Amino acid sequence: MTTGRAAGRTSGTRRRGVLRRAVDGVVTALVRRGSGPRGTVLLTVAGRTSGQPRTTPVTLVERDGTRWLVAPYGPVGWVANVRAAGVVDVRRGRAVQRLAVEEVDAAVGAPVLRQYLQEVAVVRRVFDVAPTDPVEAFVPLVATHPVFRLRPV
Incomplete structure (x- = not known):
């Protein structure tokens, strides 16, 4: 079952707005202090063209003893760098x-993405599925x- 959101909302990348950048700044400061x-950490990766370190807050999921990184906003800059x-x-x-x-x-x-949506409520609005949907809905x-x-x- 889908949530009835407009089709296509999950394709492409999303730009961070002013509010999202402000929230990321606060979260970054908190995570730096521990x-x-x-589940939120600071992810640092070398820029793919500059080689300079790029840092962004991300939320990791743990599943079956393994840690997972999910790109909820699509293939944004940090994804290409990773x-x-x-x-x-x-x-x-x-x-x-x-x-x-x-x-x-x-x-x-797919099961990791579903678990991510169950644990990280703030990103649910960008998905066309609900956290309770079957795993098969997450495959595409x-x-x-x-x-x-x-x-x-």
């Missing part, structure tokens, strides 16, 4: 981990909302 929303780099640093407070990143196919990513969405498996380097 607090902030549960694909190019293959490794990222995640930070919460003073703890920093270097992780290898592997993009997964739709069959693997992995093409526009990439899912990455994270492993220690």
Whole structure:
């Protein structure tokens, strides 16, 4: 069952508005201090053209002992950087981990994407499915909302 949102809302990328940038700034400051929303970390990855570090707050999901990175707003800049780099640093407070990143196919990513929507309510508005929909409804969405498996380097 879908939520009745307009078709196509999940395709393409989304630009962050002024409010989203302000919220990201507050979340970034909190996560740097070791607090902030549960599961939220600072993702740092080398820019694909500049090589300069780029940092953004993201929420990770844990499933079956594995940590997962989901791109709820589609293939935005950090996604292209992650694909190019293959490794990222995640930070919460003073703890920093270097992780290898592997993009997964739709069959693997669909249950992770569904769990992500169940746990991260703020992004639900950009999806054409509800968190309670069957996993099969999430399979086509992995093409526009990439899912990455994270492993220690």
